[in-house]
Amino acid sequence: xxxxxxxxxxxxxxxxLNVMGQVGLVFLMFGIGLETRxxxxxxxxxxxxxxxxxxxxxxxxxxxxxxxxxGSDSNTAVMVGTALFASSTTITVNLLSYYQxxxxxxxxxxxxxxxxxxxxxxxxxxxxxxxxxxxxxxxxWMNILIILVFIVAVFAAMAHLRHKAAHRSDxxxxxxxxxxxxxxxxxxxxxxxxxxxxxxxxLVGLSGIVGxxxxxxxxxxxxxxxxxxxxxxxxxxxxxxxxxxxxGLRLHFDVMGLNALLMAAVLxxxxxxxxxxxxxxxxxxxxxxxxxxxxxxxxxxxxxxxAIIVATLAHEIGLFSTNLYAAVIIMAVFTxxxxxxIMRRAGIPGQASP
Amino acid sequence: MEEIGYLMVQIFLLLFLAESLGMLLKKAKIxxxxxxxxxxxxxxxxxxxxxxxxV
Numbered sequence: 237x238x239x240x241x242x243x244x245x246x247x248x249x250x251x252x253l254n255v256m257g258q259v260g261l262v263f264l265m266f267g268i269g270l271e272t273r274x275x276x277x278x279x280x281x282x283x284x285x286x287x288x289x290x291x292x293x294x295x296x297x298x299x300x301x302x303x304x305x306x307g308s309d310s311n312t313a314v315m316v317g318t319a320l321f322a323s324s325t326t327i328t329v330n331l332l333s334y335y336q337x338x339x340x341x342x343x344x345x346x347x348x349x350x351x352x353x354x355x356x357x358x359x360x361x362x363x364x365x366x367x368x369x370x371x372x373x374x375x376x377w378m379n380i381l382i383i384l385v386f387i388v389a390v391f392a393a394m395a396h397l398r399h400k401a402a403h404r405s406d407x408x409x410x411x412x413x414x415x416x417x418x419x420x421x422x423x424x425x426x427x428x429x430x431x432x433x434x435x436x437x438x439l440v441g442l443s444g445i446v447g448x449x450x451x452x453x454x455x456x457x458x459x460x461x462x463x464x465x466x467x468x469x470x471x472x473x474x475x476x477x478x479x480x481x482x483x484g485l486r487l488h489f490d491v492m493g494l495n496a497l498l499m500a501a502v503l504x505x506x507x508x509x510x511x512x513x514x515x516x517x518x519x520x521x522x523x524x525x526x527x528x529x530x531x532x533x534x535x536x537x538x539x540x541x542x543a544i545i546v547a548t549l550a551h552e553i554g555l556f557s558t559n560l561y562a563a564v565i566i567m568a569v570f571t572x573x574x575x576x577x578i579m580r581r582a583g584i585p586g587q588a589s590p
Numbered sequence: 591m592e593e594i595g596y597l598m599v600q601i602f603l604l605l606f607l608a609e610s611l612g613m614l615l616k617k618a619k620i621x622x623x624x625x626x627x628x629x630x631x632x633x634x635x636x637x638x639x640x641x642x643x644x645v
Contacts, residue, residue, distance in 0.1 A: 327623075334621045480623045481608050484630020569627060576621045 257479025258444070261326055263472040265445040266430045268329050268347060269452020270461045270468075271338055274394050277453070280345050284352040287518035291349075291536055292356060294514030295320040298506050312560075315550040318364045319564050320507050322357040324540025325350040325445060326479070327572050331579060332535065342528055346535045349515075354446055357542055359383060379441045386440040390433070390450050397454065426464045429454055443542075486544070487569055492562045499563035504570050508578075511537050534582055538575040543568040604633055 300317035304310060328350045329338070337343035359380050430451040437447025455461050512533045519529030547564035550556040556564070608629035612622035 330623055331621060334623070477605070477608055477612070477622075477626045480626035481604060481630040481633075484627040484632075485634045487631045488634050490635075569631075573624050573627055576624055580620065 251482065253478050253482045253485065256475050257477075257482050260472055260475030260477075260479050261445055262430065262434050262448040263468050264326070264329065264333070264476055265448040266426070266452040267465050267468050267472060268333070268338060269449040269454075270456050270465045272344065272347065272449075272453055273456050274391070274453060276344055277348055277351075280348040281352075283345065283519075283522045283524075284348040286522050287349045287515055287532065288352040288356050290518030290521065291323065291353060291511060291515040291533075292321045292360065294517070295507060295510040298510030299503075302502065302506050312550070312555045314364060315546060315555050316503075316560075316564075318360070319543045319546040319550075319567075320503070320510065320539070321360070322539060322542035322546075323350060323353050323511065323536045324538040324542075324568075324572065325354045325443075326540055327538035327575060328535050330476070331538075331576055334576075335579070335584065337584075342531050345528075346532050349532065350536060351446065351449060353536070354443055355383070355387065382440045383442055386436065386442070394450070394453060397457065422460050422464055423467045426451075426455060426468070483540075483569055483572065486565055492566070493559055496559040496562040496566065499560060500566035500570070503563055503567040504574070507539055507567055507571055508537055508574070530582065531584060534575070534579055534584060537571060537578065539568045539571045604629065607633060 296317040298317070299320035300313045303316045304313040308316070329347060332338045332343045332346060338347065363380070430448055433447040433451040433454075434444040435447070437450075438444050455464055515533035515536050516529050519532050520526075524532070543564055547556060547561050547568075551558070551561040608626045611625035611629045611632075613625070615625040615628075616622050
């Protein structure tokens with residue numbers, strides 16, 4: 237059942253504004269996937285993995301320690317750490333797209349890292365929620381196995397298509413040559429693959445945007461990619477604002493006390509500082525230059541959906557008080573507002589090289 | 591007015607507010623998305639709208 241009432245959005249993840257926004261996100265990530273070739277993602281695989289591990293570990297420890305030292309029980313502290321470790325790929329990609337940095341080497345590295353962080357976060361989320369509350373995801377090791385099999389299968393299919401594309405003899409190429417002026421046929425095919433992989437992604441317990449990104453990568457090897465991109469851009473432009481509006485609609489000040497605002501202030505500082513330190517350290521371990529490490533670290537500062545999901549789950553099982561729940565939501569929203577401002581202050585838009 | 595009519599008015603006003611704020615912030619060289627989020631915050635906290643069930 238989809239909810240339509242704008243004045244009643246709290247706790248309604250199936251609200252129509254959220255549904256439209258989520259479809260916009262899917263199109264956005266599909267478009268980014270269209271610009272990312274498999275070889276490019278594999279090139280940065282090791283770097284992305286190391287940076288992702290650092291940028292997950294430091295915020296988790298930061299959140300855990302702050303709440304544990306303030307006297308919370310260890311389970312609550314674990315969930316606070318979990319809410320802090322996930323970056324918002326959506327915000328990162330949207331900002332890079334806004335500043336026209338998705339085509340740059342630095343931009344592609346950041347997107348690769350964000351995707352790896354997203355996958356690792358969802359795997360860790362399955363583990364942590366099981367440890368804290370065994371009711372949720374009792375077969376967590378099975379979930380992890382399914383996610384890994386799904387990712388390996390998609391990459392294997394992509395590598396197979398890439399090999400076929402080199403010999404120009406596969407089904408898509410025949411389809412391409414049969415359509416003299418790629419138009420709606422390509423768009424329909426792209427939509428089917430996009431929503432198909434997004435649905436599969438949800439089914440295996442991953443975020444839908446990972447599937448959409450992978451679907452985009454399927455078409456990246458083909459000449460029609462730029463035309464498909466143009467067709468998706470219009471839809472993305474219309475639908476994406478709904479996602480951000482919905483984020484704002486979650487912040488109803490009536491249900492928040494002063495404690496929530498104080499907690500949120502602490503969380504925002506811890507979230508930004510630990511994510512920056514973690515990502516920067518990871519980049520430096522991978523021998524990135526200081527300017528590129530700074531660029532990458534700042535781009536990954538925003539929190540989003542996963543923090544809100546963790547807060548909702550922890551609130552439902554009684555680990556988070558209403559104030560702490562509200563504080564995490566404020567933290568997620570405010571980091572999304574602050575990161576573009578920090579990026580501009582740091583002169584990020586002018587830093588990347590083509 | 592039927593419920594669908596109220597819904598359309600709400601969507602129009604919400605989008606108008608979001609796009610206006612987005613354009614204002616874009617002029618200040620801040621991404622439009624910040625304007626959209628702020629529009630959502632302003633919208634829900636000014637209680638411009640009552641729930642449809644109360645109409």
